[in-house]
Amino acid sequence: MENTVTALEAPDYSKKWRSFFPVGLSLFTTVLSMTMVFVALSAIADDFGITLKAVSWVVIIESLVLSSLIMPMGRIGDIFGWKPIHVIGLGLFAAGALSTALAPSFIALIGARLIMSVGNSMIQSTQTALAIASFPPDEQGKAIGSQSTAVAIGGCCGPLVAGFTLQILPWEAMFLILVPLSLITMVAALVLIDNSVLRHRQTRTAGKFDWGGALLSGPAVIILITMINNPFNLSFISLAFVGGLAAVVLFLGAFCLWELRSSSPMLELRIFRNLTFATSVGARAFGFMAATTTQLLPPILLISLKGLSAGSAGLILVLNFLGMAIASTIAGRLSDRFRPKPFALFGFTLLVISTLWMSFATTTISLWFLMGALLLNGLAMGFWNVPNQALLMGSLPQSSLGIGSA
Secondary structure (H helix, E strand, O other): OHHHHHHOOOOOOHHHEEEEEEEHHEEEEEEHHHHHHHHHHHHHHHOOOOHHHOOOOOHHHHHHHHHHHHHHHHHHHHOHHHHHHHHHHHHHHHHHHHHHHOOOHHHHHHHHHHHHHHHHHHHHHHHEEEEEEEHHHHHHHHHHHHHHHHHHHHHHHHHHHHHHHHHHHHHHHHHHHHHHHHHHHHHHHHHOOOOHHHHHHHHOOOOOOOHHHHHHHHHHHHHHHHHHHHHOOOOOOOHHHHHHHHHHHHHHHHHHHHHHHHHHHHHOOHHHHOHHHHHHHHHHHHHHHHHHHHHHHHHHHHHHHHOOOHHHHHHHHHHHHHHHHHHHHHHHHHHHHHHHHHHHHHHHHHHHHHHHHHHHHOOHHHHHHHHHHHHHHHHHHHHHHHHHHHHHHHHHHHHHHHHOOH
């Protein structure tokens, strides 16, 4: 009788690919939007008559919002459920994309991008948790590999869609494309994500939302990201710059004290005693620092400095995500079969080589040189990202997958 009850209560993963489909589609959509924006920066700057430095706020505002909200949203997902937060995020993302396309001024565009980024933070904070929950525990590498492959496909399509759209239509068309795609994804998430599996895999965290932790972490991250980007050209020894860094230290110190004393912390800091979790988080930070440069600078180099058309630049930029798609699929399956750590180390080795390769890029380099660096960087991303994320998420309890994903 006990065996029968256990069998009935065991989660049924027969619909795992059905459940994963809307998650993969949301990954595709969000990454598509990010990579399209990189290619469109020059067109947006020309349309509003602003400099390339000023138009970088289209990207910076997204970084600020995602960095400050993704952790609180992950916590909200752990409390109220990953699926509803994911669905609401897709709706906000669609509204923000429509507002961006219809923005009458650059200031209005930045406001619309803010709405879009709030939705994106809700989507991204729950994507990994939903992907992992869709697959059995012994197929975690496959889940993360499939997730990274969806990211890579979105990255591949972004430069191509942006490039060829900009050749025949204004940049606003790119954001209009995102509206129906986001709404379709939202409906698919509502209908296809298997609630019965989520009831087994998600143990909703008890307790109230930690407003104190959110209010202290948000300003700390926003000021830190602003100081790193330094959009106001502040001198590193100026009072404003030093004061900004001091404010970051004060906010982070207050955040740590608050979290350690809170009965229901947004981020359980003691989890960093887990060496696997701590080193995986640190590795992701350094890995994405290196990878972001190869996504932001090449479009500007190819379009603004080398004079390539947006379509031609898109065909070259797609190599980065093509490499990532190939490596993610391989790394995910190998991480399930063997141990993930050796593949993560291999990927980081490739990342070091590709970053050094890219450091020799100048305005006079051949396109073949840049194409090789982009392809190798994509392979590196796939090989380190998937095993690293498998190690990180595997070190967490089920009740903390949302905050871990964030």
